Amino acid sequence: MFGTYLRRELVNRRRQTIIIAIGMGLAIGLVILVNSFSAGVQNAQASVLQSVYGVGTDITVSQAATPPTAGAAGGGRQNFSFGSGSGATSGGTTNLSQSRLSSTPTQTVFADSELTTVKGVSGVAAATGTLALENTTFSGQIPGQGTGAAAGGTTGGGFGGGQQGTTGGAAGGATGGADGAGGSAFNLDRFSVLGLDPAGDSVGPLSAVSLATGRLLTAADAGTDNAVLDSSYATSASLATGGTISIAGTTFTIVGTVDSTSTDSATASNVYIPLDVAQTLSSNPGMLSNIYVTASSSSGVDQLAADLKTALPTATVDTQADLANTVSGSLSTASSLVSNLGTWLSILVLAAAFLIAILFTISGVTRRTREFGTLKAIGWSNNRIVGQVAGESVVQGLIGGILGIVIGVIGIVVINIISPTLSGSASTTGSGAGGFAQRAAGAAGGAVTGGEGGAGGGFGQRGAGGGGFGAAAQTATNVALHAPFTIEVVLIAVGLAILGGLLAGAIGGWRAARLRPAEALRSVG
Amino acid sequence: MYELVNVTKTYNATKRKVTALDNVTLSIPNGQMVAIQGPTGGGKSTLLQMLGALDRPTSGDVSLGTSTLSKLGDHKLAGIRAKEIGFVFQSFNLIPTLTALENVETALAPLGVSGSERRDRSQAALASVGLADRSTHLPAELSGGQQQRVAIARALVKAPDVLLADEPTGALDEGTRDEIMELLEGFWREQGLTLVIVTHDSAVARRAERRLHIKAGKVKEA
Numbered sequence: 001m002f003g004t005y006l007r008r009e010l011v012n013r014r015r016q017t018i019i020i021a022i023g024m025g026l027a028i029g030l031v032i033l034v035n036s037f038s039a040g041v042q043n044a045q046a047s048v049l050q051s052v053y054g055v056g057t058d059i060t061v062s063q064a065a066t067p068p069t070a071g072a073a074g075g076g077r078q079n080f081s082f083g084s085g086s087g088a089t090s091g092g093t094t095n096l097s098q099s100r101l102s103s104t105p106t107q108t109v110f111a112d113s114e115l116t117t118v119k120g121v122s123g124v125a126a127a128t129g130t131l132a133l134e135n136t137t138f139s140g141q142i143p144g145q146g147t148g149a150a151a152g153g154t155t156g157g158g159f160g161g162g163q164q165g166t167t168g169g170a171a172g173g174a175t176g177g178a179d180g181a182g183g184s185a186f187n188l189d190r191f192s193v194l195g196l197d198p199a200g201d202s203v204g205p206l207s208a209v210s211l212a213t214g215r216l217l218t219a220a221d222a223g224t225d226n227a228v229l230d231s232s233y234a235t236s237a238s239l240a241t242g243g244t245i246s247i248a249g250t251t252f253t254i255v256g257t258v259d260s261t262s263t264d265s266a267t268a269s270n271v272y273i274p275l276d277v278a279q280t281l282s283s284n285p286g287m288l289s290n291i292y293v294t295a296s297s298s299s300g301v302d303q304l305a306a307d308l309k310t311a312l313p314t315a316t317v318d319t320q321a322d323l324a325n326t327v328s329g330s331l332s333t334a335s336s337l338v339s340n341l342g343t344w345l346s347i348l349v350l351a352a353a354f355l356i357a358i359l360f361t362i363s364g365v366t367r368r369t370r371e372f373g374t375l376k377a378i379g380w381s382n383n384r385i386v387g388q389v390a391g392e393s394v395v396q397g398l399i400g401g402i403l404g405i406v407i408g409v410i411g412i413v414v415i416n417i418i419s420p421t422l423s424g425s426a427s428t429t430g431s432g433a434g435g436f437a438q439r440a441a442g443a444a445g446g447a448v449t450g451g452e453g454g455a456g457g458g459f460g461q462r463g464a465g466g467g468g469f470g471a472a473a474q475t476a477t478n479v480a481l482h483a484p485f486t487i488e489v490v491l492i493a494v495g496l497a498i499l500g501g502l503l504a505g506a507i508g509g510w511r512a513a514r515l516r517p518a519e520a521l522r523s524v525g
Numbered sequence: 526m527y528e529l530v531n532v533t534k535t536y537n538a539t540k541r542k543v544t545a546l547d548n549v550t551l552s553i554p555n556g557q558m559v560a561i562q563g564p565t566g567g568g569k570s571t572l573l574q575m576l577g578a579l580d581r582p583t584s585g586d587v588s589l590g591t592s593t594l595s596k597l598g599d600h601k602l603a604g605i606r607a608k609e610i611g612f613v614f615q616s617f618n619l620i621p622t623l624t625a626l627e628n629v630e631t632a633l634a635p636l637g638v639s640g641s642e643r644r645d646r647s648q649a650a651l652a653s654v655g656l657a658d659r660s661t662h663l664p665a666e667l668s669g670g671q672q673q674r675v676a677i678a679r680a681l682v683k684a685p686d687v688l689l690a691d692e693p694t695g696a697l698d699e700g701t702r703d704e705i706m707e708l709l710e711g712f713w714r715e716q717g718l719t720l721v722i723v724t725h726d727s728a729v730a731r732r733a734e735r736r737l738h739i740k741a742g743k744v745k746e747a
Contacts, residue, residue: 001634001643004627005620012622374618377579378679379607379635381600518580521614 006391016364017396020357024400024500025407027353028493031346032408033483035492037415040483058301061118061291061308062316063108097139101193101248101282104132109287114312118291121311123304125296128204129288131195131278132269135247140186191233193247194269195278198222204292205268206258214241214256222274227252231259233270245271248281353400354500361393361508369515376517386513390505397501401493408489415483527553527576527687527719532585532595534571534742545571546582547742555686558713558720560733568742569723570691576721577610577689578602589687607635611680611718613709615692617672619664625651625675626660632679650682651675654708670701674708681712688712690722694729706732 010017088095103109115129196204198217206216212231227245234240234257244251252273279285295304301319308317365372372385534546545568553559553576563569574580575587578594587594592605611632619628629647638646651660654674656667664672673693680688690709694702706729713720722733730736736747 001627001630001640005623005631008622008627370618371620374612374614374620375631376603377577377606377612377618378632379603379683380631381603381635384635516580518574521574521579521618 002388002391005388006395009392010395013364016360017399020360020396020504021399021403023353023356024397024497025403027346027349027500028401028404028496029407029411030349031496032404032489032493033411033415034343034346036408036412036483036485036489037481039486040415040481043484044481058295058320059293059305059308060318061114061293061312062289062318063110063314064316092143094142095139096142097137099135099137099246099249101133101135101278103282103284103287103289104134104192107132107289109284109289110315112286112288114315115288115291117311118293118308121304121307123296123300123307124293126200126294128197128200128292129275130197130204130290130292131275131282131284131287132289133193133195133278133282135191135193135271137189137246138186139189140184142184191237191270193271193273193278195273195275195282198274206272209258209260212257212259214254216256216258217272217274221255223276224274225250225252225277226255226274228256228258228272229254230270231257247271247273250281350496350500354503357393357397357400357500357504358507361389361504362511365389365508365512368512370521372512372515373517373519373521376515377521382513386505386509389509389512390502393505393508394498394501397497397499397504398494400500401497404497405490405493408493409485412483412485415481419480419482421480526555526590527551528586528588529575530586530588532575532582532587534568534575534580535583544742546575548585549742549744550585551737551744553719553721555719556717558710558732558734559722560730560736561721561723561739562725562727562730562736562747563739567740568744569739571742572739572744573689573691573721573723576687577612578605603635607632608683609686611683611685611688613673613676613680613688613690613693615695617664617669617676617696619672619675619679621664624661624663625656625667625678628664628675629679629682632683636683646682647678650678653681654678668701669697670704673697673701673705677705677708677712681716684716685718687719687721690720692724693722694724694726702726702729 109131112129115127118124118127194205196206196217198221199219209216214228217226217228227247229237229239229245234254237245239245239254241254241256243254245254246252252271258272275288279287293304293308295301305317305319309315375385376382529549529551532546532549532551533544536543536545547568549572561569561572571580575582575594576589578589578597581587581595585595589605589609592601594602594605597605619625620631623631626644626647629650630643633643633646648657648660651657654677656671656674656678659667659671659675664675667675673696677693688709693709694705697705709720709722710732712718720733722729724730730747738745738747
C-alpha cells in the first residue's frame with residue numbers, strides 16, 4: 001500500500017514533485033560542481049607543489065634563513081677573487097673565469113644528523129635530505145692596455161657578485177679607450193643545483209619527474225661526477241645527455257634529462273647531482289638544506305608535524321596544507337573563490353532548496369488535511385501517516401538528487417571541455433622568510449694593484465646589511481584545471497537528497513501527526 | 526453495544542464555551558439501525574465522533590463492547606477504528622489519487638493483510654456494491670453515487686461491527702439516495718452490524734429501527 005500510495009501521489013501531484021525535484025536538483029548540482037571544482041583546484045595545487053616538493057611528500061623540514069650580519073665581510077655572498085696568475089693572457093687580453101657552488105641565500109644548511117632524527121620519529125614512512133645550491137660562474141675579459149701602457153698592466157682584480165636569479169647577467173662590452181682604460185667584458189652565469197640521495201627517489205623532488213632522455217641517478221652514482229638536468233634548462237643552455245656541464249669548476253657528465261610530471265612546469269632544480277658530491281663541492285660536508293618526509297598515515301600528518309617540531313625545535317616544519325598556502329597566482333584566486341563564494345553560494349542555494357521542499361510538503365499536508373483525517377478515521381496510525389509523508393518527501397528528494405547529479409555532471413563536463421588554465425607558483429623554500437641583503441658598495445671592493453699607466457679595475461658588490469628582501473625562488477606552473485567526478489560526489493548528492501527529503505518529510509509528517517481526526521474531518525457535521 | 530454514560534463535550538470557542546453534548550446517556554444495542562436527526566449545530570457531529578472513537582468526551586464514558594473508548598490512548602483508538610468501526614461520509618472522502626480498488630485497500634492496510642488478500646477482498650467488496658468493473662477508475666472518473674458505493678465498500682471490506690454514516694445521501698439525488706440506502710440496509714441485515722446514520726432527510730430516518738433527535742447537546746428518542 002505504501003509504495004502504491006506513494007507512486008500515485010508523486011505521479012498525480014507531479015507539479016509539486018517537479019518543482020521540489022528541480023529545486024533540489026539545482027542545489028545539489030551546484031554543490032557537486034563546487035565540490036568537484038574545489039577538488040580540481042586542490043589537485044592543481046598538489047600538482048604545483050609536486051613539481052617542487054615531489055610526489056608523496058607530506059612534510060618538509062628546513063631551517064629558516066638567517067640574515068647576514070651587517071658589515072660582515074662579503075655578507076655571506078659569493079666573492080670572486082683573482083690573483084695575479086688567475087687569468088690567461090692571450091694577445092694582450094686576459095681571460096678570467098671562476099665558478100663556485102654555494103648554498104642558496106634563502107636557505108640555511110643544517111647537519112644531516114637531523115635526517116637521522118627525522119627518520120627516528122614515529123610515523124615517518126620515508127625521508128630524504130637534499131642540499132639546494134647555486135652554481136655561479138663569473139667570466140670575462142680584460143683587454144690589453146692601449147698605446148703607451150705601462151708594463152704590468154692589470155695585475156689583479158677583485159669582483160664580488162651577489163645577484164640572485166637563475167640566469168646570469170652580462171656586463172661590460174665597452175671598447176677600451178686610447179689610454180687603455182675600460183673595455184672589459186664580464187659574464188655572470190648561474191643555475192640551480194640540487195644535491196640529492198641518488199638512491200632515494202621515492203620521496204623528494206625526483207619523485208615528481210619523468211625521464212626525458214638517458215637515465216636517472218642511481219645508487220651507483222654516489223660519489224661520481226654525474227648529473228641529471230631539467231630538460232627545459234638543458235634546452236635553454238644547449239646541453240644534452242652525453243655532454244658535460246661544469247659545476248664549480250668540475251666537469252660533470254650529463255647522464256639524463258627529466259621533465260616535470262606537471263604540465264608546462266619546470267622541475268625543482270636545473271641540475272641534479274649526487275648529494276655527497278654536492279656537499280664536497282660546496283664545502284658543506286654533512287650538511288642539508290631540506291628534508292622531505294612521507295608520513296605512514298595521511299591522517300597522522302598533523303601529529304607527525306607536531307612530533308617533528310618537538311624533535312627539531314629550531315627547524316621549520318611545513319605540511320602540505322602549509323605548503324598549499326604558498327601557492328599563488330590565478331590558482332590561488334580560484335581556490336579562494338571556491339572556498340568563499342562557492343561554498344557560501346552552495347549553502348544558500350541548498351538552504352533555499354530545503355526550504356522549498358519543506359514549505360511544499362507542509363502545504364501539501366495542509367491541502368490533504370481531510371485526506372489524512374479520513375485515513376485516521378479508518379484506522380491509520382500516526383506512524384503510518386508520518387511514514388507515508390516522509391517517504392514521499394524522500395523520494396522527491398532522491399529524484400532531485402538524480403537531477404542534481406545530471407546537472408553536476410553536465411557542469412563538470414563543461415568545465416573539463418573549457419579546461420581553464422590556472423597558473424600557480426610555490427615558494428621553493430618552506431619558510432620563504434630568509435631575506436638577504438644586497439647593496440652596491442661603490443667601486444672599492446676589489447684590491448687592485450695597477451701598474452703605471454694601467455687603469456686597473458675595481459668592482460665591488462657585497463652584502464652588507466641594509467634593505468633585505470625575501471625573494472625566495474619561485475617555480476611558476478600552468479595547470480589545466482580538471483574537475484574530477486568521483487563516487488564521493490555521488491554519495492554527497494544522495495546524502496543531501498535524503499537529508500533534504502527527510503527534513504521536509506519529518507516536518508510535514510509532524511504536522512500531519514498533529515492533526516486530530518475529528519478536526520481533520522470537517523465534513524462530519 | 527454502545528454505552529454512553531453522562532457524556533459531556535465542551536469546546537472553547539473564541540469568547541465562550543460551547544457545550545456540544547450535554548450529559549448524554551445512551552445505549553445502542555448490537556445490530557440496531559439508528560437514525561440521528563437534529564438541527565445544524567445541535568451536536569450530531571460530536572455524537573458521531575464519540576461513537577467513532579475520533580474524539581474523547583470532556584466528561585462521562587463512552588464504551589464499545591468491552592472497550593471504554595474515553596479512556597484509551599490514540600494508538601488503541603486507531604486500532605479499534607481499524608478493526609471494528611466503518612465510516613461513510615457525506616462527501617465520500619475518497620483519496621483522489623488512488624483508484625477505486627486502492628481506496629478500498631486503504632482500509633485493510635492497518636490490519637496487516639497481505640497484498641494479494643487485500644486486493645482479493647477489496648475486489649470482492651467492490652463487486653458487492655456493483656462496481657467490479659470500475660476498480661481501476663479514479664474517484665474523479667466516477668459519479669457521486671458510484672463514489673459513495675466505493676466509500677461503502679471501503680467501510681465494509683474489513684467486516685466491522687459498527688458502520689457510522691454521516692449524511693451518506695446528503696450529496697446525492699433522490700434516485701441515487703434510495704439506491705444507497707437500500708445498499709446500506711442490505712448490508713445491515715446481511716451482516717448484522719450496528720448502523721448509525723446521521724441525516725437531515727426524514728425519508729432516510731424513517732427507514733431506521735430507532736430515531737434519535739439531538740438538539741442543544743441533548744438527545745431524545747424521536
